[in-house]
Amino acid sequence: MRLAIGALRPCALPSSKSVVFTLSAAAAATTHPVRQSTRLSIANSWDHLKHSSLNSTTTRSAKLSKKWMEYQGSSDWEGLLDPLDDNLRSEILRYGGFVDSAYRSFDFDPASPSYATCRFSKNSLLDQAGFGGSGYRLTKNLRATCGVEMPRWIQRVPRWMSTRSSWIGYVAVCHDKDEIARLGRRDVVIAYRGTATCLEWVENLRATLTCLPQDVALQGCEPMVESGFLSLYTSRTTTCPSLQHMIREEIARVIRSYGDEPLSFTITGHSLGAALATLTAYDIASTFDRAPLVTVISFGGPRVGNQSFRCQLEKSGTKILRIVNSDDLITKVPGFVIDNKEVADKRAVQVAGLPSWLQKSMVDRAWAYAEVGKELRLSSKESPYLDKGNVATCHDLKTYLHLVNCFVSSTCPFRATAKVLRAQRRKKGHV
Numbered sequence: 535m536r537l538a539i540g541a542l543r544p545c546a547l548p549s550s551k552s553v554v555f556t557l558s559a560a561a562a563a564t565t566h567p568v569r570q571s572t573r574l575s576i577a578n579s580w581d582h583l584k585h586s587s588l589n590s591t592t593t594r595s596a597k598l599s600k601k602w603m604e605y606q607g608s609s610d611w612e613g614l615l616d617p618l619d620d621n622l623r624s625e626i627l628r629y630g631g632f633v634d635s636a637y638r639s640f641d642f643d644p645a646s647p648s649y650a651t652c653r654f655s656k657n658s659l660l661d662q663a664g665f666g667g668s669g670y671r672l673t674k675n676l677r678a679t680c681g682v683e684m685p686r687w688i689q690r691v692p693r694w695m696s697t698r699s700s701w702i703g704y705v706a707v708c709h710d711k712d713e714i715a716r717l718g719r720r721d722v723v724i725a726y727r728g729t730a731t732c733l734e735w736v737e738n739l740r741a742t743l744t745c746l747p748q749d750v751a752l753q754g755c756e757p758m759v760e761s762g763f764l765s766l767y768t769s770r771t772t773t774c775p776s777l778q779h780m781i782r783e784e785i786a787r788v789i790r791s792y793g794d795e796p797l798s799f800t801i802t803g804h805s806l807g808a809a810l811a812t813l814t815a816y817d818i819a820s821t822f823d824r825a826p827l828v829t830v831i832s833f834g835g836p837r838v839g840n841q842s843f844r845c846q847l848e849k850s851g852t853k854i855l856r857i858v859n860s861d862d863l864i865t866k867v868p869g870f871v872i873d874n875k876e877v878a879d880k881r882a883v884q885v886a887g888l889p890s891w892l893q894k895s896m897v898d899r900a901w902a903y904a905e906v907g908k909e910l911r912l913s914s915k916e917s918p919y920l921d922k923g924n925v926a927t928c929h930d931l932k933t934y935l936h937l938v939n940c941f942v943s944s945t946c947p948f949r950a951t952a953k954v955l956r957a958q959r960r961k962k963g964h965v
Contacts, residue, residue: 597621599718606798606829607853611908617943618910626857626910628668629802629831630935632725635663636703636807637931640727650700650731659704669713670723674705674784678777678810680733681765682740695732699774702726702766703807705784707792719796722788724781724814726807728834728931734806737762741868743840743903757816757843760836760868760903763809767817781814782821789822797826804931805864808835812854812906816843819850830854830907833934834862837869837903844904854907857938861914861928869903912937916948 598605598621604614605622614622639659641648654662656672679699703726714720729735740762747768770776785799799818803811808830815830828851835856847854858865914920914928917937921927940949 602718636727638663669710670706678702679769681769726803728805759839808832841904
């Protein structure tokens with residue numbers, strides 16, 4: 535089932551073209567309809583994005599190519615988030631399109647013989663998923679394996695309940711000369727979908743922190759991450775290598791092939807995929823010497839690791855931009871967030887709003903998490919097109935793309951309010 539969010543006319547920007555997003559409910563059991571008056575039927579949102587929000591002028595493309603490292607976060611997106619820079623907005627939406635392609639390509643049907651696999655061939659995936667003309671070529675399909683096994687006494691459960699390994703996303707390399715020139719470098723994208731299978735949901739519930747294995751952790755530190763996410767990243771079967779192994783193998787090949795060129799790794803994902811994107815970035819930065827700039831663009835991601843994990847990400851030069859809907863419950867779990875970012879001593883950790891004895895208990899029980907990277911905070915409540923009380927809608931990827939497309943600044947969080955704000959300024963005597 536797909537629900538249309540609606541046609542949105544920017545009132546704060548010069549372009550009068552509308553952008554349409556469809557709301558995917560494939561991963562959610564219940565999704566309330568948005569306002570009937572705004573419902574539209576469209577087949578593909580990427581064409582609208584490509585011709586309106588993206589690449590609107592040659593000048594903007596030239597600016598992107600010259601300052602691509604800034605847009606990839608080399609300066610932590612200083613001055614680009616509030617107000618949201620139009621080039622950065624376009625890039626966020628473009629990477630969101632890669633994640634949307636991962637969702638569109640996944641077989642969600644439990645009755646299908648190809649359940650939990652990719653529905654399309656590697657050569658045709660981007661075209662069939664509605665992302666044709668992106669200038670990227672798929673080079674690697676990725677699978678994730680759950681470390682949780684069903685007990686023997688319930689081995690007769692349906693296959694959709696016991697599927698351990700499933701298609702989770704892909705690696706795509708920019709190959710089009712014009713797109714490489716526009717971007718200013720050859721970009722490599724790793725895109726992950728969100729939670730889909732029964733055992734992936736079980737892994738999500740394994741929310742206590744666990745130490746990273748020695749081949750991932752940097753020497754002399756104690757980074758810890760959510761147990762279930764690490765399990766999905768490192769687990770394997772006799773017939774399926776781990777996601778970690780696939781990533782390392784493909785990244786090594788890409789660096790051998792294109793290491794002499796200006797190169798970037800952009801890892802993007804939604805929900806569970808956002809958590810795996812963060813783990814992947816950490817792994818690449820800690821595994822490969824002199825790796826190119828590694829950037830994460832995540833949508834609706836849960837918390838991933840502790841303060842030491844965050845510190846090591848920062849030391850490695852990894853750049854993370856978290857797109858967060860303040861009304862999305864998933865971005866508020868798991869665990870408790872460390873309040874003081876400057877704390878280095880575990881005994882001095884402060885957990886927001888809790889008495890000291892409970893703070894110590896949370897740290898001892900490995901429930902003290904830390905947010906990572908920079909945050910672009912949005913809100914479903916600001917959009918007149920969304921059902922405010924629907925938890926599933928608040929977390930949906932299309933909702934995130936809709937909010938990014940319409941966000942202006944913290945003082946004008948939704949473009950539809952821009953005219954009202956200008957009118958108020960005029961009344962007060964401002965320009």
